[in-house]
Amino acid sequence: MSIDPSASGFVTIDSARYRYGGVGPAIVDGIDWTIPRGAIHCLLGRSGCGKTTLLKLAAGLLLPDEGTIRIGGETLRGPGARIGFVFQAPTLLAWLSTLDNVLLPLSLKRRPTAADRAAALDLLALVGLADHAARRPFELSGGQQSRVAVARALIGEPDLLLLDEPFAALDALTREDLQDDLLRLCALRGTTALFVTHDIAEAVYLADTVAVMAAGRLVHARTIELSRPRHRDMRYAAAFAAACQELRGAMDERLAA
Numbered sequence: 001m002s003i004d005p006s007a008s009g010f011v012t013i014d015s016a017r018y019r020y021g022g023v024g025p026a027i028v029d030g031i032d033w034t035i036p037r038g039a040i041h042c043l044l045g046r047s048g049c050g051k052t053t054l055l056k057l058a059a060g061l062l063l064p065d066e067g068t069i070r071i072g073g074e075t076l077r078g079p080g081a082r083i084g085f086v087f088q089a090p091t092l093l094a095w096l097s098t099l100d101n102v103l104l105p106l107s108l109k110r111r112p113t114a115a116d117r118a119a120a121l122d123l124l125a126l127v128g129l130a131d132h133a134a135r136r137p138f139e140l141s142g143g144q145q146s147r148v149a150v151a152r153a154l155i156g157e158p159d160l161l162l163l164d165e166p167f168a169a170l171d172a173l174t175r176e177d178l179q180d181d182l183l184r185l186c187a188l189r190g191t192t193a194l195f196v197t198h199d200i201a202e203a204v205y206l207a208d209t210v211a212v213m214a215a216g217r218l219v220h221a222r223t224i225e226l227s228r229p230r231h232r233d234m235r236y237a238a239a240f241a242a243a244c245q246e247l248r249g250a251m252d253e254r255l256a257a
Contacts, residue, residue: 009034010192011160015067016057022065027053029216030067035209037159040186040193042203044247045213051196052164054213058194059085059162071160084153086163090145092137098124099133102152116155123151126188127181143174150182154189161186161193167202176232179205183230200251204243205230212250220250 011034018028027050035041045051056062057069060079069076071083092101102120103112112120124130127147137145146166153161163182167175179202186193197203203210204224212220224243226234234240 010037010039010072011035011058011194012070013054013058013067014070016054016064016069017066018053018057018062018064026065026216028057028064031216031218033211033218035192035194037192038186038190039208040183040195040206042195042197042207042210043213044197044200044203044210044251046198046251049213050216051213055162055164055194055196058160059083061085081156082159084156084158084161086149086153086161086166088165088168090137090142090149090166092145092148094137096136097133098129098135098137098140098148101137101148102155104152105156120151120155123154124148126185127151141174142170143178146170146178147181150178150185154185154191157189159192161191163193163195165197168197168199175202180230180232182206183228187229200244200247201235201240203247204240205235210243210247212247214251220247222246 013031013033016028016031017026019026029050031054043051043054053062057064060076060083063077093104096104099117099120100107102123103116106112106116121130121133124133127150129144129147129151132140132144140148149166167178170178182193183206185191195203195206207224209221209223211218222243226239
């Protein structure tokens, strides 16, 4: 299926196709998708379906062979300051403190100012790590490292936050805590987000809209009609279970096909 690319959206993916090396079968195969400003969309799919490749296209880390990707009406031609990216692993630098890891995107461009350091400390406070600014990564738990990675992605105040299964390696309770942190930070800053996951419940809890991807295409989409702010009791509501069931059915249908 496709989403009308003419619909009002801050992020617009229009007929995007991508082949590794420009040859062979398309990894991303004619995708149309729009994300309104301030919305959170989740991309759900099994391993190998092309969802991470689509995320890299949205980040400007790859350029489509066909089609266009626009951020705020401007065609994306490469990575930019308007986009923050959170990878599957936190990828913190072992020799830097927590604070300096958050400041890293700025440090690669210029010397951080006192205002930058204050902003980084504010972000650490927002993710519950105000007392860990001087610690090195080996002194942090996996969940704490993931919080640092999210704070690092937000230090440049990006308009768009892209996340590639950042909580996949964590235990269930820590994942839920981090999902709440992410929702709170995005709401506080009005950040638009595209979150890739293979976890159906995670997608439903986070998203305004969930799309299912299979074989390089978007094959199903569902608007999540849960109020915001989200809270943990929603995970046990009938509407939550119904959304999960529908999305699981769409994934199973594509697998059978």
